[in-house]
Amino acid sequence: MRYELYYWPEIQGRGELVRLALEEAGASYVDVARRRGSGVDAMSRMMDGGKRPPYAPPFLKAGRLVIAQVALILHHLGPRLKLVPRSEADRLWAHQLQLTITDLVKEIHDTHHPISSQLYYEDQRPAAKRYTREFWTHRVPKFLGYFENVLEQSRGPFVFGRKLSYVDLSLFQIVEGLRYAFPKRMRRYEKEIPRLVALRDRVAGRPRIAAYLRSDRRIPFNEWGIFRAYKELDG
């Protein structure tokens, strides 16, 4: 199967969680919107037409299926890329964890855009500062503390123990992204989440992931994506 991934070409964003899974599995895929020429037009056409249009990128074309929503894309890819155990209970558990990551990603996005994605960051800066303070006081400990506990229960290094899953790849991206966006806060906080940091290191050391991170397929972090480095938010 040759997959087609449709996502904004200039950012890691939510699409990165899908890219990491495809890369770790060595899957054959085209990052459609990053093709020179008419890539983004092709993406727009998929959203505007058809009987079952996706609401938003990223979406994946897998044969005749078009699947949107990151967690659902990964739920679909998981067994096909051998990135989730086979049993129904394990697949549900992975999907449930990924949906909690989805919730966390939305809140990370809202640290810089708490009022509206339609407004510039500069036009919602006081709200962003306040949101970010609350986020680091209450939400980061709740979310990352939860995943740290999941890793303790699984005995690590991954959420299913010794076998890597797509959830681990997304948790890697969460740690990387928080380090990029909030270097000072994250440096102070990491002592609370040793298992997540160890997971991050394990994932970074996997040959295909390491090669991907060095390649130009990995878009650098920047201030258009989910994780944005604004010094004034890094209190």
Next chain:
Amino acid sequence: MRYELYYWPEIQGRGELVRLALEEAGASYVDVARRRGSGVDAMSRMMDGGKRPPYAPPFLKAGRLVIAQVALILHHLGPRLKLVPRSEADRLWAHQLQLTITDLVKEIHDTHHPISSQLYYEDQRPAAKRYTREFWTHRVPKFLGYFENVLEQSRGPFVFGRKLSYVDLSLFQIVEGLRYAFPKRMRRYEKEIPRLVALRDRVAGRPRIAAYLRSDRRIPFNEWGIFRAYKELDG
């Protein structure tokens, strides 16, 4: 199968989307936290213990499985309650739509709590006003316009055409909730979404749903849930 639903006993909240599915199907279930006595304690114990604790309510106990996240609960229940067509493509489509409803529900919540769920509404009122204005200008047309188009493509009255699915029950709740929280704004807006309004009426008229809505199992809307009626936000 006798299902156990775990959710806050005083609010409709996210749990309501699961309750509506169980009620429409005539499923056998216990709303655990609403039992007199130790219901909420039982819910807390489930979250604090075990190898695979849920991150947050609602969660469903189905035999030995414990499933959290509304969209995933409904994905699991769908075929068992005959609230989704059988094919893989149709199940994916329903799940994808439900995940978009999940995103919408979060944004509806944020109209009154844009900065933090840990703060009172009164402590984030200016941000809430601004968020709500943006929400009604940009987000409601985008989300509800999307679902209106889905109903146009399916030829209605439901998202799968003539057969009701759990997605339709959730869309019913979205229309009901927006009417409760934003009666003036919604009255003006409803002419843009005739298919969603017709779907709402169809769902409300189904015998089991109608009986449920009249029963004391249906918790009234109130100012602790997702949909809150604050006059100053209803511009």
